[in-house]
Amino acid sequence: MPFTIATWNINSVRLRAPIVQKLLLDEGPDVLCLQETKSPVDKIPAEVFAEIGYGHMVARGQKGYNGVAILSKLPIEDVGAEDFASLGHARHVAGRLENGVTIHNFYVPAGGDVADRTVNEKFGQKLDYLTEMRDWFRGDKPEKAILVGDLNIAPREDDVWSHKKLLKVVSHTPIEVEQMAETQDAGNWVDITRQDIPDGQLYSWWSYRAKDWSAADKGRRLDHVWATPDISNAAHSSRVLRDVRGWEKPSDHAPVFATFDL
DNA sequence: ATGGTAGGTCTCCTA
Numbered sequence: 172m173p174f175t176i177a178t179w180n181i182n183s184v185r186l187r188a189p190i191v192q193k194l195l196l197d198e199g200p201d202v203l204c205l206q207e208t209k210s211p212v213d214k215i216p217a218e219v220f221a222e223i224g225y226g227h228m229v230a231r232g233q234k235g236y237n238g239v240a241i242l243s244k245l246p247i248e249d250v251g252a253e254d255f256a257s258l259g260h261a262r263h264v265a266g267r268l269e270n271g272v273t274i275h276n277f278y279v280p281a282g283g284d285v286a287d288r289t290v291n292e293k294f295g296q297k298l299d300y301l302t303e304m305r306d307w308f309r310g311d312k313p314e315k316a317i318l319v320g321d322l323n324i325a326p327r328e329d330d331v332w333s334h335k336k337l338l339k340v341v342s343h344t345p346i347e348v349e350q351m352a353e354t355q356d357a358g359n360w361v362d363i364t365r366q367d368i369p370d371g372q373l374y375s376w377w378s379y380r381a382k383d384w385s386a387a388d389k390g391r392r393l394d395h396v397w398a399t400p401d402i403s404n405a406a407h408s409s410r411v412l413r414d415v416r417g418w419e420k421p422s423d424h425a426p427v428f429a430t431f432d433l
Numbered sequence: 434a435t436g437g438t439a440g441g442t443c444t445c446c447t448a
Contacts, residue, residue: 182439182440182448183439183440183441186440186441207440207448209440209441234441234442235440235441235442235446235447236441236446236447236448237447281447281448283447283448284448293447323448378437378438378448379437379438379439379448380436380437380438380439381437381438382437423438423439423448
C-alpha cells in the first residue's frame, strides 16, 4: 500500500503549528519529518497534530535552536538519536514503523558563512558531522530505511540557481558535495528525489532576504529524501511543494514529498 | 562589495 513521507524545515514548530496543520490536512502524508523545531520536546504542540490524526511523535529538542520531530499517523517506535560530532545539538532522531521501515530525520549543521575550517569553526563542525554520519552508516549498513532532512548541501549543479556563483558558498562547495557523496555511498543511499525528478533545476529553499523570492528564484535544494536499495524501487511521485514557500508567515524551506509502494 | 529577513532568547546568536 502507498506510504507517503514528507520532510520540512519548519523554522519554529510553535510559531508555525497552524501551517503544519494545514499541510497535514491538505496533503495527508503518513509521516512528516520536521527540522529546526526550535523547541524542547515537551513544548511542541503535539495535541494540535494529534487531533487531526497524527497521534504519534518521536522527537528531540532543545531550547531555541535545532530540534527534529517525526509526526506520524501510524505507530512509530523511538529507536534513538545520535549526537554526531559531539555538538550536544538535537539534530537527529530515528523511528521505526510496524512494517519494519526505519526513518532517519536529520538536520545537518549549516556551517556558517566562510568555507574554511581554519577560520570558521562551524564549517569544521559541519564536515565532522558528515564524516561521523558516514562512519556510522559504514559500520552498520541500513536496511529498509528512509533518510530525510535538511542536509544543508545542494549537491548537483542543477540543485542551485547558479553553480558558478555558489562554488565558494557554504552549501555547494566541492568539499561539502564530496563528503555528502561519501555519506550517501556509506549507506548505499539512493537519492529518491532525483530518481523521480532526474532533470532540471530543483530547489527546496529560498532565502528570506530576497525582495521577491519567487521572481528572483535564487533557490537551493537543501532538503533530501534518500532510501536504501531494498525499497528504492518502490518509490515514486516525488515532489517539492514550492507553493508552501508562499504561504502566510512561511518557513524559508518548502516541504519535499515522496511516496513508496511498500 | 554589501546588505538584505526571520526566530528565539535575553541584547546577540543562528540561519
